Amino acid sequence: MSLPKSKLQKIIPVSCAIIVSEDSKILATQRSSRMSLSLKWEFPGGKIEREESPERTIVREIKEELHIEISINSQLPSVTHHYENFSIILIPFICKIEHGEIKLTEHQAFRWLNPNKLLDLDWAEADIPVAQHYLQTLNK
Ligand SMILES: Nc1nc2c([nH]c(=O)n2[C@H]2C[C@H](O)[C@@H](COP(=O)(O)OP(=O)(O)OP(=O)(O)O)O2)c(=O)[nH]1
Numbered sequence: 001m002s003l004p005k006s007k008l009q010k011i012i013p014v015s016c017a018i019i020v021s022e023d024s025k026i027l028a029t030q031r032s033s034r035m036s037l038s039l040k041w042e043f044p045g046g047k048i049e050r051e052e053s054p055e056r057t058i059v060r061e062i063k064e065e066l067h068i069e070i071s072i073n074s075q076l077p078s079v080t081h082h083y084e085n086f087s088i089i090l091i092p093f094i095c096k097i098e099h100g101e102i103k104l105t106e107h108q109a110f111r112w113l114n115p116n117k118l119l120d121l122d123w124a125e126a127d128i129p130v131a132q133h134y135l136q137t138l139n140k
Helices: 054-066 115-120 127-138
Strands: 011-019 026-030 045-047 069-075 079-082 087-099 109-113
Touching: 011 026, 011 054, 011 127, 026 115, 045 054, 054 069, 054 087, 079 127, 087 127, 109 115, 115 127
Parallel strands: 011 087
Antiparallel strands: 011 045, 026 109, 069 087, 079 087
């Protein structure tokens, strides 16, 4: 028995950054109307290129998308999510800004959120467990 083609799609690896400010706020970015998952909020990041490590991807993507340099503090559990037309594995890193001021190149907005407001946004579905994992680290 063969699976329908729609079930055989590959899982796209994506790195994302939970960027935390000195006063413990978390950066969320809003996808623009030109992007897929239009107007959803996400942790900035992007697809891992072939032969690139997830860590290298996140530093590169954040430089491209936000014009800032970050450093990585730790990694959270990866989340696999199946959207209707594609599947991703989201690999989250907790990060902080080392240099620069945010200048958006692709997203349409950004917000710094207090942890108690984190779950209020209209997140891309894959990001909800990521946000929950982050909040769990604060309660430990
Ligand atoms: N960067 C990022 N992407 C996410 C998150 N959550 C989530 O479902 N995604 C999805 C959106 C995209 O389909 C894919 C990441 O690809 P990308 O950031 O390179 O997005 P893109 O718009 O350039 O790519 P595309 O989907 O239009 O081909 O993963 C997240 O928190 N961060």
